[in-house]
Amino acid sequence: MITAEALDVVFNAGTPLENHALRGVTVDIPEGQWVTVIGSNGAGKSTLLNALSGEARLRSGRLLIGHEDVTRWPPHKRASLVARVFQDPLAGTCERLTIAENMALALRRGGLRGLRPALSRPERATLRERLARLGLGLENRLDDRMGLLSGGQRQAVSLLMATLAPMRILLLDEHTAALDPRTADLILRLTQTLIREGGLTALMVTHSMRQALALGDRTLMLHEGRVVLDLMGSERAGMTVEGLLAEFSRQRGEELDDDALLLG
Numbered sequence: 001m002i003t004a005e006a007l008d009v010v011f012n013a014g015t016p017l018e019n020h021a022l023r024g025v026t027v028d029i030p031e032g033q034w035v036t037v038i039g040s041n042g043a044g045k046s047t048l049l050n051a052l053s054g055e056a057r058l059r060s061g062r063l064l065i066g067h068e069d070v071t072r073w074p075p076h077k078r079a080s081l082v083a084r085v086f087q088d089p090l091a092g093t094c095e096r097l098t099i100a101e102n103m104a105l106a107l108r109r110g111g112l113r114g115l116r117p118a119l120s121r122p123e124r125a126t127l128r129e130r131l132a133r134l135g136l137g138l139e140n141r142l143d144d145r146m147g148l149l150s151g152g153q154r155q156a157v158s159l160l161m162a163t164l165a166p167m168r169i170l171l172l173d174e175h176t177a178a179l180d181p182r183t184a185d186l187i188l189r190l191t192q193t194l195i196r197e198g199g200l201t202a203l204m205v206t207h208s209m210r211q212a213l214a215l216g217d218r219t220l221m222l223h224e225g226r227v228v229l230d231l232m233g234s235e236r237a238g239m240t241v242e243g244l245l246a247e248f249s250r251q252r253g254e255e256l257d258d259d260a261l262l263l264g
């Protein structure tokens with residue numbers, strides 16, 4: 001489904017600020033697999049997601065989504081294949097538009113967009129029903145401006161929007177990190193439902209080792225632009241948070257002094 005071959009990303013190449021963010025990342029992710037991605041600050045997690053969405057230019061390597069070689073595709077061309085939710089609840093939606101208008105844009109992602117995004121009557125009914133399932137009372141607020149919603153409500157709508165139009169990959173970049181624990185929990189449960197019900201292929205970056213092991217099917221650990229651990233199956237099932245932390249420390253070559261941050 002996703003075939004990444006030796007992905008290499010270098011920022012500011014040939015300058016004193018040169019930064020080799022991905023160093024030959026090779027990974028095959030089958031359809032319907034949910035991968036959690038961990039690693040220390042600057043390990044290359046977001047850059048890997050950016051390489052998949054087309055926002056980070058590859059210096060070398062090859063990327064296939066399905067049977068399509070998208071290596072040279074710009075981000076807008078990949079929009080029909082790749083959906084994304086960011087850490088910042090403000091990033092995925094337009095606060096000046098209503099919930100309905102935001103959702104209309106999401107429905108038409110990757111296709112032609114009119115100047116005034118509008119929902120048809122049946123689309124409105126479907127979205128009302130999907131919003132109702134969030135249990136946040138948003139089904140009665142379709143015509144409220146997005147800017148009126150709380151961070152957690154916005155993130156729930158962003159997640160729903162990301163999964164509205166057909167796509168091949170869902171990218172989640174620490175999408176619960178800016179939320180309070182209760183709201184984060186709600187968003188994670190929604191994430192789980194949307195991914196599993198939709199049989200989606202997903203990559204989720206998290207700083208929580210607990211989340212990384214508890215959710216999804218596979219865990220990748222990045223360090224200095226390389227995949228240093230790739231856990232799945234029985235090996236992953238037998239892994240503990242402590243074991244993962246020990247591996248994390250070993251890779252960094254130091255003892256972690258703030259386990260709480262990583263345990264999440």
Ligand SMILES: Nc1ncnc2c1ncn2[C@@H]1O[C@H](COP(=O)(O)OP(=O)(O)OP(=O)(O)O)[C@@H](O)[C@H]1O
Nearest residue numbers: 011012019021039040041042043044045046047048
């Ligand atoms: N647009 C950019 N220009 C220059 N350097 C960049 C750019 N984006 C990322 N980098 C650098 O590439 C490296 C990898 O960054 P990346 O954001 O992928 O790390 P990360 O694992 O997501 O880290 P964090 O957990 O802190 O978000 C870092 O050294 C970062 O400073």
